Amino acid sequence: MLRATEDPLRISICHCHACQRRTGSVFGVQARFRAGSVVIRGIATKYVRAGDSGGTGTFYFCPVCGATVYYQLEGLDDLVGVPIGAFANPNFPAPQISVYEDCMHHWVTLPDDIEHMA
Known part of the structure; x- marks a missing residue:
């Protein structure tokens, strides 16, 4: 079980192969x-x-259903990443940034106001 006591610092979409x-x-x-x-x-x-960048990520998942619950990236020990699906909340805020767009499938469309990073 995971609970966040503060709002997220950033919400992102990642298109990397990993x-x-x-x-x-x-x-x-x-x-x-x-x-x-x-x-x-x-x-x-x-x-x-x-990951595609060469750094490592440690992913923690439920041993019963296999869903990723959270993860931590090498060198960012003060941050925790949580897949927003883990919250099962359709009112969760929208992503602000899209990363690894060079791996993005050509048919994916994104919100007009999102920040883009290759």
């Missing part, structure tokens, strides 16, 4: 929180993998 494989979709959508504002309870299985 996120595509992790989610089984064409992108991942996640919120970043200050680590001190995230309360985590229960058992999680962890998996460390290298």
Whole structure:
């Protein structure tokens, strides 16, 4: 179980190949929180993998259903990433930035006001 006690610092869409494989979709959508504002309870299985940029990420997932619950990126120990689907809240705020767009599927369309990064 995960609970955030503060609003996210950033909500992003990532089109990198690693996120595509992790989610089984064409992108991942996640919120970043200050680590001190995230309360985590229960058992999680962890998996460390290298991303497209060469850095590593440690992903924690539910050992029962396999869903990614949260993750931490190498060098960003003070932040916790949470897939927004983990909140199961259709009113969750929209992403502000789209990253790794060089891997984006050609048919994906994004909100007009989103910041873009290759």
